[in-house]
Amino acid sequence: MTEQLDDKQESRFLLNNEADIRALLNKLQKKRSHMTGHFDNSYHIFSTCLLEVGKDTVILDDVSDEAISQRILACSRLHFSSVYAGVPVSFVSSQIEHCLFEGAAAFSIPIPSAIRWPQRRELFRVPTPIGKPVLCEIALNNGEITRNPLSDISVGGIGMLTKVSSPSLKEGALFGGCHIDLPGFGELTSDIRICSSADITLRNGNHARRYGCQFIDLPQQEQSLLQRYVTKLELAMRAPQART
Incomplete structure (x- = not known):
């Protein structure tokens, strides 16, 4: 289960409904949206993109550096961010695994239980x-x-x-x-x-x-x-x- 975002003051920015979460993830997937992953308490970042939204998981592109990939897999908390319609999108995950997608190495994370998306730029x-x-x-x-x-x-x-x-x-x-x-x-x-x-x-x-x-x-x-x-x-x- 992906972690719930913990900033209660920003609860009005959160998507908690599964249908809304899937709809936004599908929009990101259709655009093969660039995503930034943050790990090691956000001291390090990596670039990826959203490849597929499955029944229970989200598939992300793997990184080319095997050492970095192993460090990512060892993390207990990752923060992901992207942009849709000019508005920042972010969520966190406490699980990540290796998988294959169309014959190539990829990452798999659970469908997030909450996504932060203000929906209005201002x-x-x-x-x-x-x-x-x-x-x-x-x-x-x-x-x-x-x-x-x-x-x-x-x-x-x-x-x-x-x-x-x-x-x-x-x-x-x-x-x-x-x-x-x-x-x-x-x-x-x-x-x-x-x-x-x-x-x-x-x-x-x-x-x-x-x-x-x-x-x-x-x-x-x-x-x-x-x-x-x-x-x-x-x-x-x-x-x-x-x-x-």
């Missing part, structure tokens, strides 16, 4: 690190290049901060080819649209203007990169809670 915003700001570079319509820190990030968009309100950053404004440097993961390039703006007070007491921005037509490869980064931030946030 519901899944993760605060960015304070000590190492994530910056978004935007070419404004007047030719000026600005690099603004982010307050939060998700697969669907970002919260961008400026010290003062900018007349160029109007709601509905579209900016092409914006660059976001994701520390340890690489650079993300995407068009963004300004959806909202508001004056806020930061955690350090300073005042700023926050712009809620939406990614426009983010490619699947960029979605996967962003999801891996968001998952890392989320796991880092949960780590102190797990030790208490």
Whole structure:
């Protein structure tokens, strides 16, 4: 039996109904969706894809490195993440076995008893690190290049901060080819649209203007990169809670 996700505060994001879980897994399978597996307390990751949804099991592609494969099989808890319709999907498993799928080596895990899927992009915003700001570079319509820190990030968009309100950053404004440097993961390039703006007070007491921005037509490869980064931030946030 796959473990139940244990964050009660996020129960509204969980799919617990077997029919809903199977429906989502089948959608991921039809797209041969890329998945990221986390093991060894999330210190290591591996790439796989969902090959088949069976009666009681999910079949995943094996990894090419035999040593890594054996380490994965020895784990008592694995965390899997993917993206569907631009929204992050994740679940955990306490069992994994080797099997054959169409004559090739594969992994088999039980059908998860719960899947975390917010279903709305704006519901899944993760605060960015304070000590190492994530910056978004935007070419404004007047030719000026600005690099603004982010307050939060998700697969669907970002919260961008400026010290003062900018007349160029109007709601509905579209900016092409914006660059976001994701520390340890690489650079993300995407068009963004300004959806909202508001004056806020930061955690350090300073005042700023926050712009809620939406990614426009983010490619699947960029979605996967962003999801891996968001998952890392989320796991880092949960780590102190797990030790208490």
